[in-house]
Amino acid sequence: MMDQATSLLLEKMLQGDRIALGKAMTLVESDRVSDRDSAIQLLASCERRLRENDPSIRFAISGAPGVGKSTFIEALGLKAISQGHKVGVMTIDPTSSISHGSILGDKSRMTGLATSSSAFVRSSPAGTVLGGMGRRSHEVMTLLAAAGYDIIFIETVGVGQSEHTAWQFTDGFILVVQPGGGDELQGIKRGITELADIVIVNKADGPLTDLARLAKTQYQNAMHYFSSLRTNWTPKTLTCSALTGHGIGEVLATLQSYREAFTASTSLLEERKKQKAFWLNWTLGITANQLMINHPVIKDRMHAALQEIQNDQSLVFQTAFDIENLMRSIIYPDKKNAS
Ligand SMILES: Nc1nc2c(ncn2[C@@H]2O[C@H](COP(=O)(O)OP(=O)(O)OP(=O)(O)O)[C@@H](O)[C@H]2O)c(=O)[nH]1
Ligand SMILES: [Mg+2]
Structure with missing residues (x-):
């Protein structure tokens, strides 16, 4: 049973x-044991609702630092709102260590959305970013969807695995790039363009207009070599200027046709099942890791092992093997040689 305060909050x-909604997000992001029960009840109720009716489509917005992701979300989000949508945005807090401060003032780039009654912008707190995704991003997305936000954007940190994780959690993947400097194909080199359902060449304004057109052609050509990861959709490349708003209407129309293709080819319910399965693996992997690493016996042994490495006394393969066995003996105290 849900306690009274939680059910009032939900209502x-x-x-x-x-x-x-903000309070609910703080609740599901909290690690306090006393908050977890209410948080889970709240989420369970949302999950049940969404099984009946999920109004949301969820896009990952990815791209190198400074290409204009936040500005793009602001322009696109405001456009969507003008057409009657409710827009939810999730970003990573600028002080997050993983971004090395490269994400500058996301909220200050989204002042229109931040003050719109049809939008909700949420920054994941610093230190909760793992593998480029907020630890509780899926939870926050679930709240946004249940609260009726029908377009949800997640701005990802462009590091390592994060894009792949973001891809698994979302319905569509938008790669934002900028023209010029020979960096056009940066995403391709990093193996990220394969993930893109839509490539946006942003900053197609002023002196960059021609270069943007060139970059678009290059991306279109390059993407011929990729087979689409999603059924019923051929990846599209578009140019726009998030700053002037030029091309943003066309981007929104493309998102809408993507949504139609997406829901026609696969049942949303099936997609959500895949995302839940992925999330379960992801979240429990993190929990298992934390539980083990923070176990006092393992912690002490690790501390000693690191010291041994420093003192050049370590046989690191032996040490790892010993610690693995120690972990096993903690999980299976009664068994010898459990594997
Ligand atoms: N000329 C031009 N500048 C743009 C455009 N969009 C964004 N910018 C500028 O590019 C800079 C970075 O924009 P952001 O929106 O913060 O980029 P971002 O990709 O979110 O950056 P990080 O979150 O730090 O990775 C800012 O100075 C923007 O004003 C555009 O369409 N045209
Ligand atoms: Mg940003």
């Missing part, structure tokens, strides 16, 4: 109360 959140 308000579902009625569109933004303060309640």
Whole structure:
């Protein structure tokens, strides 16, 4: 049974109360044991609702630092709102260590959305980013969807595995690039363009206009070599200027046709099942790791092992093997040689 405070919070959140939605997010992001019960009840209720009716489509917005992801989300989001949509945005807090401060003032680039009653912008707190995704991004997305936000954007940190993780969590993957400097095909080199359902060449304005057109052609050519990862959709490349708004209408129309193709080819329910399965593996992997690494016996042994490495006394393969066995003996205290 849900306690009274939580059920009141849920009720308000579902009625569109933004303060309640913010509180609900803080609750599901909290690691405090006393908060987890209420958080899980809240999420369970949202999950049940979404199984009946999920209004949301969820896009990952990826791209190198400074290409204009936040500005693009602002322009696109405001356009979507003008057509009657409710837009949810998730970003990573600028002080997050993983971005090395490369994400500058996301919210200040989204002032229109931040002050719109049809948008909700949420920054994942620093230190909760793992593998480029917020630890509780899936939870926050679930709240946004249940609260009726029908277009959800996640701005990812362009590092390593994060794009692949983001891809698994979302319905569509938008890669933002900028023209010029020979960096056009950066995403291709990094193996990220394969993931893109839509490539946006941003900053197609002023002196960059021609270069943007060139970059678009290069991306279109390069993408011929990739087979689409999603059924019923051929990846599209578009140019736009997030700053002037030029081309943003066309981008939104493309998102809408993507949504149609996506829901026609696969049932949303099936997609959500895949995403849940992926998430379960991901989240439990993190939990298992934390539980083990923070176990006092392992912690002490690790501390000693690191010291041994420093003192050049270590036989590191032997050490790893010993610690693995120690972990096994913690999990299976009664068994010898459990594997
Ligand atoms: N000329 C031009 N500048 C742009 C455009 N979009 C963004 N910018 C500028 O590019 C810079 C970076 O924009 P952001 O939106 O913060 O880029 P971002 O990709 O979110 O950056 P990080 O989050 O730090 O990775 C800012 O100075 C923007 O004003 C555009 O369409 N044209
Ligand atoms: Mg940004």
